[in-house]
Amino acid sequence: MTGRALNAPVFESLIPRAHHGSFWRELDKEDRARLVMLAGRTRRVAAGETLFHRGSTGSEVLIVLEGFVKVMSMAGETLNLQAIRAPGQLLGEQEALQRGGTTVRRVSAQALTKCRVLVVTSAAFRSFLEEHSRAWEALARELGDRLRESETRVEGMAADAANRRLARALVSLLDPGEVLRVGTGPLQLRLSQADLASWIGTSRETVERILRDWRTRGLVETGYRSIRVMSPTDMFRIAGLPGLPFASAVPAPRVAGKR
Template sequence: MDYAPDTTLMRQGEHSTHVLILLDGHVKVVTTSYNGKTVLLALRSRGDLVGELAGLDLSPRMATVQTAGPVSARALTSSEFHSFLETNPGAARTITGSVAAKLRLATERILDYSSHDVPARVARVLVRLLHDHGVRTPEGLALGIRVSQPELASIISASEAAVSKALTDLRGRGVVATGYRRFTVTDVPALMEQAGFPPKSRRIPYS
């Protein structure tokens, strides 16, 4: 199936149980708290599985999934998903490992961002996003998916004003160039230094 930009594929709280395999494009996984605040939980791209928790246990959706640009995906019903896992134990182990990795990453992110100041957290979230979605350009290492400053702020649990101040400082030092929902890192070692990574690891692998 092909989806247009800004299409809601799954909605938080609904009882749908289909699972999507992303073939091309990117999606945003967001949740809304009881006080109405929207938080960007994750970005998913080609090869990722989306909606597998509800597909496995038939529980209500924990988050909303929206397309960030055109997306192509294969949709599986819950019964198709379960049938495939039952007949392909190797795939079942892989998906179990994927779910565990997502939980581990979420836990690490909470611990990681809670132990640093806002400038370091901004740098660290950019490093993580570039690791998964970085694209080499003549200007530097660009984030291949559009993310807004409010979304960055929601990821690291910081105010938009604090994130804007940190990005202004990075721009002023020539570390990052920004546009409308666009980020390009022009000085990777300096970004890694602000993120607090040791010198030997100051290189970002990218897709």
């Protein structure tokens, strides 16, 4: 973990990476600059490092600027993957909005990739919301999108085949800029097959079978806790989603041994 001096122009350069509908992206330039001033520091996190544990005390808000973070909650005696936070999204906002008493983290958060987060104290975050009405709108947009995504996932568990649910999960993590650059969607994420299974509501064996089929068809490459999507267009098709808006600009995946 490292603290870094803040530089507003540098933060503005990260906007294209921010998830559509995220808190950070929905703020305007002036509000982002104000929040950077209030935050005071950033934190760099290595892949696999825990940002906070369920049951620990703390009320700082973390805004994901770069990388992906997995959020885990308890289901009985098991810690299951609940969600993945993308660039621009919030972590810990529920604890920050709680007034009075000791705040206890309800979930655990662990970096899937190398990450950088903006650290905001709960007092500064609440003050920012109270002084900037558009910030409340940005918060409502992110929370509303999260709720809709959760509802869609639950509905999909009953109505959609497991391969479609898995494709939608992977598509949600694709970086459009990286797809344009290299023609594939590299997802070097510390996600086990058990993580994926709990995320989409199926068994680990089912996820293993689907990935095996996709590997055979050249759609993905897999390694230890990592997945690389080789054909984003096909993955969107399996997910039942509209094609990539930039598909015509995406070069064909490179084949080993060919130049």
